[in-house]
Amino acid sequence: ETGVTQSPTHLIKTRGQQVTLRCSSQSGHNTVSWYQQALGQGPQFIFQYYREEENGRGNFPPRFSGLQFPNYSSELNVNALELDDSALYLCASSVQGAQETQYFGPGTRLLVL
Amino acid sequence: GDSVTQMEGPVTLSEEAFLTINCTYTATGYPSLFWYVQYPGEGLQLLLKATKADDKGSNKGFEATYRKETTSFHLEKGSVQVSDSAVYFCALSISSGSARQLTFGSGTQLTVLP
Numbered sequence: 001e002t003g004v005t006q007s008p009t010h011l012i013k014t015r016g017q018q019v020t021l022r023c024s025s026q027s028g029h030n031t032v033s034w035y036q037q038a039l040g041q042g043p044q045f046i047f048q049y050y051r052e053e054e055n056g057r058g059n060f061p062p063r064f065s066g067l068q069f070p071n072y073s074s075e076l077n078v079n080a081l082e083l084d085d086s087a088l089y090l091c092a093s094s095v096q097g098a099q100e101t102q103y104f105g106p107g108t109r110l111l112v113l
Numbered sequence: 114g115d116s117v118t119q120m121e122g123p124v125t126l127s128e129e130a131f132l133t134i135n136c137t138y139t140a141t142g143y144p145s146l147f148w149y150v151q152y153p154g155e156g157l158q159l160l161l162k163a164t165k166a167d168d169k170g171s172n173k174g175f176e177a178t179y180r181k182e183t184t185s186f187h188l189e190k191g192s193v194q195v196s197d198s199a200v201y202f203c204a205l206s207i208s209s210g211s212a213r214q215l216t217f218g219s220g221t222q223l224t225v226l227p
Contacts, residue, residue, distance in 0.1 A: 043215070048209070048213070050211075055210055055212045056209035056210035099212065100215075101145075101147075101162065104157040104158070107155075
């Protein structure tokens with residue numbers, strides 16, 4: 001059974017740029033959630049995707065957007081990067097109907113300069 | 114809103130000591146409760162969970178009991194090992210639209226010394 005994978009592992013961008021992060025779900029999982037974890041803090045929910053549609057969103061601005069593909073993989077896009085966007089971005093997969101139990105990938109560490 | 118409050122760290126223990134990390138929550142309704150562990154440079158791993166009052170979650174010698182009367186979900190282990198050194202996060206699951214989101218505490222850094 002393949003776990004959740006994310007790419008890239010690390011990324012450096014400058015303020016104002018755009019970034020795309022990628023996630024492949026654990027085998028058999030059809031729901032993907034994204035979280036932002038700032039240094040020294042707990043993860044914060046960005047949004048969740050099921051059937052290629054966003055079905056829940058946390059307190060993040062519209063410049064954070066996502067996609068889910070037919071194979072359940074997902075992308076997180078962040079436009080107009082700000083310094084405060086520097087964080088570890090975590091993807092978690094789950095099964096619809098049991099999506100409260102989420103399995104996390106290793107994360108992508110984004111640094112915005 | 115719903116929230117989780119965790120015991121602040123860091124916590125430093127000697128090997129074979131008893132561990133308790135306190136976690137309390139505020140929620141409408143009856144959330145499911147979780148403990149996740151994060152090793153240096155890695156993502157989060159699900160350690161244990163409990164879905165209803167008085168349930169006890171357990172895994173790898175760790176355990177936690179869902180206490181509705183005290184809104185708590187304290188993590189315990191009878192004898193810690195050096196390999197248990199990590200950051201531990203308490204979390205609850207709540208509805209967000211038709212989604213289920215996890216709300217996390219701020220984490221507790223545990224260091225176990227040989």
